[in-house]
Amino acid sequence: MALDSEKKQVFKVVGTRPARPDGIDKVTGRAMYGADATAPGMLVGRILRSPHAHAIIRSIDTSAAEALKGVKAVVTSADFGAPEDESIRDVQDNCMARGKALYHGHAVAAVAANSAVVASQALKLIKVDYQILPHVTDVDEAMRPGAPVVQADRAFENVAAGFSENVTSQCEFGHGDLEAGFAKADKVIERSFTTAATHQGYIEPHACLASMTPDGKGDLWCCTQGQFHVRTVCAEIMGMDASQLRVTASEIGGGFGGKTTVFIEPVALALSRKSGRPVKIVMTRDEVFKATGPTVSSSMDVKIGMTKDGRITAAQARLRYQAGAFPSETVTYGAQSAFAAYDLKAVETIGWNVLTNRPKEAAYRAPGAPMAIYAVESVVDELCQELSLDPLDVRLKNAADKGTKSSYGPTFEAIGLRATLEAAKAHPHYTAPLGVNQGRGLSCGFWFNFGGNTCVSLNINTDGTVGITEGNPDIGGSRASISQMAAEELGIPYEKVRTIIADTNSLGYNDVTDGSRVTFSVGLATIEAARNAIKVMCGRVAKIWGIDEDAVIWEDGCAKPSGPNAGSFDPMSIEEIAAISANTGGPIAGHFEVNADGAGVSFGVHLADVEVDPETGATKVVRYTVFQDAGKAVHPDYVEGQMQGGAVQGIGWALNEEYIYGKNGLLQNPGFLDYRIPVASDLPDIETVILEIPNPGHPYGVRGVGETPIVPPLAALSNAVSRAIGRRMFELPMSPPKLLKAMSQKR
Amino acid sequence: MVKVLIWGSLRSATEGQTEVEVDASNFKELLDQLATLYPGLKPQIERGVSLALDGKIYREAWFAEIGPDSEVVLMPYMTGG
Amino acid sequence: MKNLHISTTVNGDQTEFVCAPDETLLDVLRNRLGLTGAKEGCGTGDCGACSVTLNGRLVCACLVLGAEADGAEIGTVEGLATGDHLHPLQSNFIEHAALQCGVCTPGILVAAKALLEKNPNPTDTEIRYWLAGNLCRCTGYDKIIKAVQIAAAEMRNA
16 A cells, blocks of 8 residues: 555544643653653763863873762763764764863763762862863854864865865755846845854753663663664664663653754763663753754855845845854755745755854754745845835745745645745734834745654554554654544544553664654554554454455444445444454554655744834734644644744744853853743744645645744744834844844934 | 756766756666766765655655656755754 | 751651752752652753742742751642642643643643632733743743633632
């Protein structure tokens, strides 16, 4: 059966809003997160971090720490090997600096001790001899020849000449004749923009509990978006066979991309191996800010030409992303997505990745897209203002649609952009009156969405209920939506299904929970696993009835004869079939393994109204509406939750959040007091409108929804603020001091 | 023969062409052919590429079938958050 | 420094523990009493994930010393439900999708309960300001505010 051979249009369970299976555990404090596990004889692990932005580690003397009573192990980079795979070596070097500390907060040594107090004392006894090097934390400075080199010899073959060694990769996308396009324009605007690095800001710091035994076996409990990826990376770093390292994902207290890699797990495993005891490491918030996360910061130029009637004739972008101290490909995603919302005859985007003395960038919700699209949508808005055009009409006029050759190459299949724009135009928000000091902004958003490696095992219990085993940590309610899709396919109530997330020994490899892939891919695999189980059940019933397997169909949780020619038999329910499974051939199960493709891109449009206080420069979001194509919303509450949560992360990015580095290269604001994420009193209700343009690549039409919502808020807010204060903003975040300065320049 | 659209920064490996022709009926054959005909593409192919086939993105599927009239676009391998 | 012997009441139960003089109430609850519902999101009183009540007052357990619990009454998320009967805030948070990852949820529930005890009929704005010390990164707060309102109405009519 082809994956998309059977399309469903009418649903009984999908589209409803049942209670999540993890709900009671989470409201009673029973849910077990990364830091909540303990083990007999457990030690406390702590990590020593570089106080410098860039320094050669000449030597590390751990003898005094090792001699301290209660200290059971100390590790440094000398305790790790040199993995062959470059990306895994980078992860290891990020977990424990080798030779050079590359950023403020880079791990240089770790201890395991019988108490937190002793572990902290031991860290102070470790003597590191640093030779301080010049540092660079700004992307534009880091690109210039002569800039301090963060890592030498890391540039790909395709980087043009004339840059410093920090420029590690270059990418270029687009098509058409730019020069001719710009010549046709009545107005051409070219602007430069910057965005600050922001952190994913999950409330749960990274935590893990590692237990290695002398026979080479290991168990690891950790908060992660992907236990299988953790196993791959840690097994390679530790020189272990994958079979001997069992990784169990805890409940995850937020990830947003930031928990798709490892920071402390190999360190805990090494400490456990050395000490012979289980070791727990829990990061402090200070460590989370200094050494995990953030997304890239950017410096960008965008040039767009438009005719008087609002047709874009040519578009060009230059993107410079710094992704911290290690090479990254995030800029390629930005370069591909920058103009995705537009049907363009001539478009070109060039991007560069740049090394700086900052933490290794980690994925953050639609990685690379928000900043590029912010710059593009800002220039489009300015053109609309200059040419006195309605910004929604201009987007509709230029909107990509089915059959459009996208700015990154392929021709779009069915997409929901136009429907989303039309919904925004028809919504009362778009024409509601604005007050004094208020402005309205809008922006399109886009993300590719991915499928990926997925395994699902679906067991029909002997009482006819269903157990599902899948391998992707639930970060947004996926256990509920997967149970819904199984219930839908099997024709049984949602309450009869329970979905659990397996450890790495219980299923084949599953890709990380990322790329908005889980409801799409795990859902698809669940539907196929259910179809396989149905096939087994129909086969059993055919034998009982003595008719052909093809003459038995499945409907509403029952096997039935396919028609009068098949004979007259009373339907057999799933309960009846399950009860006699021992007599008919044994336990009944369905399973499905796939590397899913066809995820289907997702578009959204956000409308934002803001009010800027002329005295303080503070921006208040007074109304906000999110429009997004979900393909098919399996659990609409959780789709809305993604739309609202992503929008608010984007609002924080636009207005307040930023990594601030001093001239000394040290992070100035590693805490929630000074790195200010939005709080409840900052925000209005976030209204949502879900569009459903079915994804042709999924049996129920599902598209991923998790990432797209973080993309539009940056430009929607910037456009709203620019219109409110009568001055165009080119920099994020638009914190009060910057807005005050901009407003004073106007006067 | 199928026409393969490559992205701009790979042009230096294909004598400046953004569209190249190869004899391939699936993704694996296409990658092998590209690496043979244009050795300069090899480092990027090893780093990872995806394939958009008539608008649908395949990240790794070697045996995704390519018809003679298929629209074939090479893309970098991507991940999400 | 010698450990201290503390007698206290947690969720209505007489409880004794020993702790170091500089040990936080959060560490005591989590590491000595097995009450891991309160979470450490920051350790500096900025995120509210460790919100508990101390003699009826809403506090961040990471900013209170374990020793301060002596003779006091502590309320945590583990004490919200009565037997198998969920508190209206708990049931409405599930029913109205006011949680995603759930790590901020214990603190928000404890804080919201403290609000409704003071003010059984709050406006949206009052809820938003009361909960401004409880960070949530998943939901955008929208469904949290609505769930608190629905729970408040249910409690007023009970």
